[in-house]
Amino acid sequence: MRSDPSEYHLISPANLNAALALLADQSGQWRPIAGGTDVMVLYGAGHLPHKNFVNIWNLAELRSIEEFHTEIQVGAAVTYTDIRNHPAIQQNFPMLATAASWTGGIANQNRGTLGGNIANASPAADSPPALLAYDADLLLTSIRGDRRIPYKTFHQAYKKTALAPDELIRAIALPKKFANHLHHARKVGARQAQAISKVSLAAVGQLAEGVIADVRLAVGSVAPIPLRLTRLETALLGNSTSSFPQADLRRLLAEEISPIDDMRSTSAYRSTVAANLIAEFLERLTNSGQISRSNLDSARSSPDLNSNPANEIAANFTASDATLHRWNALSPAAAAAAILPCCGSQAWAATMAAARPFADLPALLESSRQIWNHLPPTDWLEAFHSHPRIGESRAASSATAKSTAWSSQEQSQVAKSPEEVKQALAEGNRLYEQKFGRIFIVCATGKSSNEILQILRRRLQNEETVELHEAANQQQEITQLRLKKWLREGTTSVVP
Ligand SMILES: Cc1cc2nc3c(=O)[nH]c(=O)nc-3n(C[C@H](O)[C@H](O)[C@H](O)COP(=O)(O)OP(=O)(O)OC[C@H]3O[C@@H](n4cnc5c(N)ncnc54)[C@H](O)[C@@H]3O)c2cc1C
Numbered sequence: 110m111r112s113d114p115s116e117y118h119l120i121s122p123a124n125l126n127a128a129l130a131l132l133a134d135q136s137g138q139w140r141p142i143a144g145g146t147d148v149m150v151l152y153g154a155g156h157l158p159h160k161n162f163v164n165i166w167n168l169a170e171l172r173s174i175e176e177f178h179t180e181i182q183v184g185a186a187v188t189y190t191d192i193r194n195h196p197a198i199q200q201n202f203p204m205l206a207t208a209a210s211w212t213g214g215i216a217n218q219n220r221g222t223l224g225g226n227i228a229n230a231s232p233a234a235d236s237p238p239a240l241l242a243y244d245a246d247l248l249l250t251s252i253r254g255d256r257r258i259p260y261k262t263f264h265q266a267y268k269k270t271a272l273a274p275d276e277l278i279r280a281i282a283l284p285k286k287f288a289n290h291l292h293h294a295r296k297v298g299a300r301q302a303q304a305i306s307k308v309s310l311a312a313v314g315q316l317a318e319g320v321i322a323d324v325r326l327a328v329g330s331v332a333p334i335p336l337r338l339t340r341l342e343t344a345l346l347g348n349s350t351s352s353f354p355q356a357d358l359r360r361l362l363a364e365e366i367s368p369i370d371d372m373r374s375t376s377a378y379r380s381t382v383a384a385n386l387i388a389e390f391l392e393r394l395t396n397s398g399q400i401s402r403s404n405l406d407s408a409r410s411s412p413d414l415n416s417n418p419a420n421e422i423a424a425n426f427t428a429s430d431a432t433l434h435r436w437n438a439l440s441p442a443a444a445a446a447a448i449l450p451c452c453g454s455q456a457w458a459a460t461m462a463a464a465r466p467f468a469d470l471p472a473l474l475e476s477s478r479q480i481w482n483h484l485p486p487t488d489w490l491e492a493f494h495s496h497p498r499i500g501e502s503r504a505a506s507s508a509t510a511k512s513t514a515w516s517s518q519e520q521s522q523v524a525k526s527p528e529e530v531k532q533a534l535a536e537g538n539r540l541y542e543q544k545f546g547r548i549f550i551v552c553a554t555g556k557s558s559n560e561i562l563q564i565l566r567r568r569l570q571n572e573e574t575v576e577l578h579e580a581a582n583q584q585q586e587i588t589q590l591r592l593k594k595w596l597r598e599g600t601t602s603v604v605p
Contacts (some may be wrong), residue, residue: 121164144220184567185224204239204294237335241327264334307374331366369544437466450511452592453495552586
């Protein structure tokens with residue numbers, strides 16, 4: 110039944126204190142409305158439980174993003190568009206910027222607010238996993254005063270939160286302590302954008318001497334509330350990413366989540382995909398031990414070039430900048446041909462060439478990620494088929510000499526593996542191609558043949574859509590490593 114507009118009241122107070130006074134006056138009678146993107150859906154459906162609304166959309170006290178030495182505070186009424194475009198958020202909290210870009214369409218991002226997303230308390234919302242993984246605090250306010258609570262204590266049960274009826278979320282505080290971590294966010298839905306998630310993951314992690322020194326895992330759509338996987342995190346600490354048994358991962362995860370069957374997905378699918386997403390994060394963490402975007406950034410800004418192992422890489426990148434400069438100056442066709450071996454997709458290479466000039470390696474890597482994510486699967490498949498099968502040396506389709514040489518370096522561990530492992534890989538490749546109709550893609554750099562075999566066996570269980578995206582992510586990893594290598598090697602001319 111449609112709502113009758115005459116039954117509803119909306120007041121727009123001039124400032125925060127006036128809004129708080131109204132919320133306290135007849136506690137429970139007045140409810141806040143910010144962007145209205147959740148409230149108006151309920152209104153349109155005739156399911157809005159309240160009649161009296163306090164408009165907080167225009168309150169200046171809730172609309173700024175402030176950067177402090179140790180944290181960034183995002184006002185509760187800041188929109189997704191503002192979050193996506195804010196340089197300090199992109200730099201320090203890329204998973205929040207990514208979650209903002211996933212949330213609905215552009216119109217929704219111009220109107221929807223972070224505070225509204227939190228207070229609406231949907232277990233499938235996009236920003237909560239990122240906020241949980243980043244150890245956010247909520248700054249709550251009422252006429253009784255202010256309080257600061259860890260966000261992980263805010264959601265208490267399905268749609269039940271720690272917010273008192275007279276309280277507002279004023280801001281979300283994000284500690285700036287993840288500069289040297291890998292940041293990994295994934296959303297699995299019917300589509301990447303404009304779709305409610307079936308499962309989502311936000312994870313940060315850091316390796317020290319080959320073992321997990323710090324990790325935070327947060328998931329959406331697999332429990333009545335967005336969830337930090339604290340028991341699994343504790344179990345992972347001190348282990349190497351590759352040696353942590355898959356069976357333990359899945360068992361510990363199952364103890365913490367409680368997914369349901371609904372119109373979007375099944376409980377079994379959600380459990381499997383959540384475990385796969387975490388396994389994928391751990392694989393990325395293994396590779397990031399070599400270099401992550403964030404330790405590159407900190408190395409570049411560090412005045413002491415000998416204090417950080419990443420500095421050897423930073424020094425190389427200084428030399429790389431000259432190579433990049435030369436590539437920036439090539440004709441579009443020559444630039445596309447020169448960068449092609451890093452990925453294998455002609456469309457990716459042509460779009461990268463068209464996006465020049467790039468100021469530095471981070472800009473090149475970021476652009477590559479974005480271009481890759483926007484390509485259709487046909488272009489992904491072209492890139493996949495420029496690789497030889499794991500355990501083989503020649504690609505099925507034509508590959509550049511440079512790509513073939515890099516493939517053999519990337520697979521150097523596999524080449525040394527015992528005959529029975531090679532045979533198991535060959536059999537795995539055969540089953541994979543039979544099931545998915547394409548070559549198995551994994552970022553093999555730094556992985557032993559046994560690790561690759563485990564990954565192959567796990568991914569054989571995947572459903573097609575999940576597997577296609579996992580393969581595309583692996584290709585993304587390969588491309589990122591190759592771009593770094595390409596610039597370090599200093600060859601921007603076309604290799605025949
Ligand atoms: C077409 C469409 C697509 C969408 N897609 C997505 C998506 O992909 N992912 C996703 O996560 N969400 C999605 N949403 C949901 C919605 O856009 C978000 O939850 C949004 O962040 C809500 O913010 P708002 O300011 O519009 O909240 P409002 O609708 O104004 O308020 C929502 C609730 O929060 C309360 N509230 C608002 N601000 C505060 C505050 N500062 N303090 C205390 N309580 C407050 C309100 O009282 C209300 O109960 C979509 C919505 C639509 C209509």
